[in-house]
Amino acid sequence: MYIEKIQSPADLKQLDIEALKTVADETRQAILNRVSRRGGHVGPNLGFVEATVALHYVFNAPEDKLVFDVSHQSYPHKILTGRVSGFLGSAEEMDAVSGYSSPAECPEYDNFEVGHTSTSVSLATGLQKARDIKGTKENIIAVIGDGSLSGGEAFEGLDEASELGTGIIIVVNDNEMSIAENHGGIYKNLRALRESRGTCGHNWFKAWGFEYRYLEEGNDVEKLIEVFSSVKDTDRPTVVHIHTEKGHGFAPAVENKEAWHYGMPFNVADGSRPEQPACESYGQLISDWLLREMKRDSRLVAVTAGTPAAAGFTPQKRREAGRQHVDVGIAEEQAVAMISGMAKGGLHPVWTVFSTFLQRTYDQIAQDLCINSNPAVINVAGGGTASMNDITHICLFDIPMLCSIPGLIYLAPATCEEYFAMLRWAVCQDRKPIAIRIPGNGVNHTAAPVDTEYGYEPQYRTTHKGEKVAVIAAGSFYQKGENVVRLLAGKGIDATLINPRYLNAVDAETLDALKESHELVVTLEDGCKDGGFGERIASYYGTSGMKVLVGGVKKDLYDRFDLHQLLSDNRLLDEQIVEDVMALIS
Template identity: 85%
Template sequence: MYIEKIKSPAELKQLNIEALKVVADETRQAVLNRVSKHGGHVGPNLGFVEATVALHYVFDTPKDKLVFDVSHQSYPHKVLTGRASGFLGNVDEMNAISGYSSPTECPEYDNFEVGHTSTSVSLATGLQKARDIKGTKENIIAVIGDGSLSGGEAFEGFDEASELGTGILIVVNDNEMSIAEPHGGIYKNLRDLRESNGQCNHNWFKAWGFEYKYLEEGNDVEKLIEVFRSVKDTNKPTVVHIQTEKGHGFTPAVENKEAWHYGMPFNKEDGSRPERPTTESYEQLLSDWLLKEMKQDKTLVAVTAGTPSAAGFTPEKRKEAGAQHVDVGIAEEQAVAMISGMAKGGLRPVWTVFSTFIQRTYDQIAQDLCINANPAVINVTWGGTASMNDITHICLFDIPMLCSIPGLIYLAPTTCEEYFAMLRWAILQDKKPIAIRIPSNGVHHTTETVDREYAYEAKYKVTQKGEKVAIIAAGSFYQKGENVARLLAEKGIKATLINPRYLNEVDRETLDSLKGGHDLVVTLEDGSKDGGFGERIAAYYGTSEMKVLVGGIKKDLYDRFDLQQLLSDNRLLDEQIVEDVIDILS
């Protein structure tokens, strides 16, 4: 097997075309071996195998710089740059290899930590400018595809690459897909270019000043080598547009491209997956609820940004929703500005977004939405410690981010019933933008009556009255607060338990009332405590005699963390919180 022996891409240059085709086949099987046992991005990587072999054969990495967009196509690159053990070895060896481009892992061949989309061209222009200033001669190659062209930063990167006017190669990996189907006018032009073999009169890339080459056979190593050779050492901004097949070489991934964009472990012989216990999910509950409400209210519109799965909108549900579902592509800035405009125009938009991706649109939330006070709704999903854990996808920062923006109410429901009550109120009210942090610790139900109306000023809910200690446990950590209260009760301390519901500001009246009969307030939030909900409460008490124990995650860039270890390191295990409370009281 070639790939077991290849330690650097330079060794590919010693092989003939037939051997390179074998390398491509072995690389594809290595990728399948990893994702079938470990999980990961399936379709994007399988479709970019031949292009990766050709790029490393023609160009001279690491002298020539290769930048991947979103890293969904970086697995074959890792196989060919000394990390094949992470694809051929045991699960521990696989765990040692990130699913994303990572200079921490391999500084020689991976130039940037990349996991969010539309960044490769902009990053590459920085390398382009550095090369030009230093007077060196290396090739700068950016790879972009899988829907990334819809993001605003991609447009900005193309704009600057054209403006610089020097040599840069942008490989547009066109597999006719994003995570789901692609959205945006640029994809109409890509279709026209595909259908005309790159010859149509309207060419977006040429209009921006790029040299342009098209290759229909984007999964043919020999033809890829030919086209890459033709542009090596170019001194002009150049686009090579290659048509690839997402999931190439694995029939299930080809036949159902959306379902196989990313996957958990599976049987690589037939694509079957182990059966999982059927459990409720907010994605399914939300999409079912929205579809039902849409039938009664034609102004209700569900919005997603390239990840319709965040709201549970499967292809079938997107079809059922029709014009009442809008996917803007991977363009979160557009999503926020659009929902603001939709609300201004009399619609009731609900945008659902993963916590890690809302970071991409701070300014639009502050400027386009909140300053205008348009009553749009944002669902923030998977926020907290129990969701994604790669360094580029951690979901710990939405509370500090959103709570720093004036004019935005950020609600944190604790149960399914409370969430849908808040969602209905947020949709029907007409005064302010409302964000809701969907619980990320599973679907918890309550038989207790939940409020149907919510104020525009914070009003906490005391769910258990006690003394000495008050536990203010927000959202996904409310059940942790219940556990801590129970453990304290076993030690003779009946704590007050509070569901704060509001993350964006403090309830002064409730906090003032705790000064009588309480010595310690414990805050619990499922996210970064720096700049978060608990620190705001601690600041409110200031120099008063009230002690405050702020429970949350220390601000840091965590990578592939173990959940229990992370909680333990931050003194957030139930028993640790109880220990700290008792230590403070004593």
């Protein structure tokens, strides 16, 4: 095989076109070998194989700088920059290679840690400016695709690249898709450019002042080399628009592009996946609930931002919802401002978003939504330790982030029944924006009654009244709190258990009442404890005699962590919490 001998892009330059085509075929098979065994981003990487071979053949990395957007297209780049063992090697060798661009892994060829969308052009303009100031001559190449042009930062990056006016090459990988279908006006222009082979009179990139090249055959190595060679060493901002096929070379990924954007392990021979035991998921339950309610309430609108799966909105369910479902593309800031406007206009918007992507919206939530007190609803999916674990996708920071914003109520249901009671109340109320943290530890049911009304002031719920020790366990750590209380009972401690339900503020009445018969309060939250829910309670008790043990994850940027190890390192295993409690009250 060629790729086993390629240690750097320089090795490519010794090969002829036919050999490069073989390299592309081998690279594709290496990708399939990894993703079929371990899962990962399938379609985006398969579609960008030939373009990566051509980029590394024409340009001179690492002197020339490549910046990948989202990193969904970076697997071929990794294979051609000395990391082929992460695709053909042992499980341990695969573990050493992440699914995203990472200078921690390969500082020579990976310029940035990148996992969130729409950043490549902006990052590249920084390299562009640094080159211009230093007076060096390297090429700066930004790769953007998979719907990333719909994100606001992409617009800002293009604006700045045009303003700088010096050499930068932006490769628009147009595979006609985002994670699901594309949304946004720019994609109408991309379609017109495709249909006219780049000659359409209305050219969005030219209007911004870019030189423009179009290549229809975006999976043809030879033609890609020609077009990249034509723009090499340019002194102008230049867009190379290539039309690729998402999933190219693997029929199942071509036939169902949305399902194969990312996937778990599969049989590479036919694309079949092991049957999973049937189990409830919040995505399915939420989408079913919303669709039922839409028939009753024509003003209810489900909103997603490029990840409709967060709310369980399959293609069929999106069609069923019709105009009562809006996907704004990969543009979370737009989603927040839009749901604020929709609520102001009398609609009942519910935006469902993964915790890791919510981080980009702090200003919009504070300014566009909360200052205006518009009663929109935000469903926060995947928050906590049991969610995504790549350094660019960890989901530990939504509690400190949202709870620092005045005017926002952040609810943490402990069970499925409590979640839907909160969702119904949040949709029907008309005074404040409400965020709800969808439990991240699976669908846990309760036979106990749950409240149907939730006030605007925090009201904790005491589910077991004991003495000496009180465990306040929020959201998806409520069941952990139950376990801790049970273990403490085995040691002779009848601990109080409280479901706080509200993350954004303390219930002073409940906390004050604990002072009469308790000496220790234990808080448990599934996320970063620095600036979180527990620290707020510890601050409330302040100089009083109450001890507070704050349980959560220490603030850090964790990469591909093992869940059990993370909990153990942060003293969050049930037995560890009990040990710490006993040590404090002895």
